[in-house]
Amino acid sequence: MTAKQPKSILKKTREPSAPTTTVVGSTIVRTGPPTPQSKPLPTPEEARAIALSHAHSIQIRKVLELSILTSLEQLVDFPLPDSTSTDLKCHLRYFQPSDFDSLMEERRICDKCSYPLCPNPPKRLAGGGKSTYALVNKGKKTMRFVEKEKLERFCSDICARQGLWLRIQLNPEPAWTRAETISDAQVDDKGAVSGLDLTGEKWRGGLESKILLLEEAEEQRRQAKWNNTREADIKKLEEELMEVGISFEKETRGPKQSDSLSVDIKERKNEAGMANPPELILTDENGSRVRAIEGYTPKIGPVYTRKISTEKGE
């Protein structure tokens, strides 16, 4: 009788890993044991091209990151005396939503409303305290706890709507992987990058800018120049506003057409001149005019005919 072989509690040794190819400069380093199915290695020329392509991507990314940082710095100082909404949109063209978060944080630290076109300081909640949360919309259906930091980003609900609307429209894809941004980019032997629209000149020359201010978006919506993407963005905005206890409908949208009552007010001109008060004229049998005594016509004496006329002198 043979004893059963005890089961090992040790981990099984790993099987040899599949071979991998690493490109270092123009030489190819191969690790792991060779297997019959392994792909053919790139030629030294191909390997060099791959390495160069990676290096170029890194250069382009560095340049675009610097451009975003410069825009962020400038947007912290917004609004400048001569800055326009187009300048704002131009600065935002390479931004991702996370860059806008950094901008909001920077502006909050600088005591500025997070909507870059607003010069006001953000609202500060009363009674500082240690609590990082505040209760909003007390006693209402939408009552909730919200991080104080989120409530102190904007000066008003109007700016919160406008600011968050900008953020929602930003492309979540990094600028250095967007085809339209890097399609003309070139990197020379020294690593200098050209062909990027770093000044925003090409962007400004574009027919239509993708980012809209909230009021522009609302106008397009009214005119039905609208698509599903924008409608989805509005839904997203409503949700984000709800999180901080703000309703989207209030103040941003005017009354619906069916709710409004249109009244034409027409001023009448007095064409007939001054109106004359009616005059009580009494005549006796002979037709001669007799006046009543304080409106009372005596019944004794001649029979009078009452005649009321508005015409003067009758």
Ligand SMILES: [Zn+2]
């Ligand atoms: Zn504001």
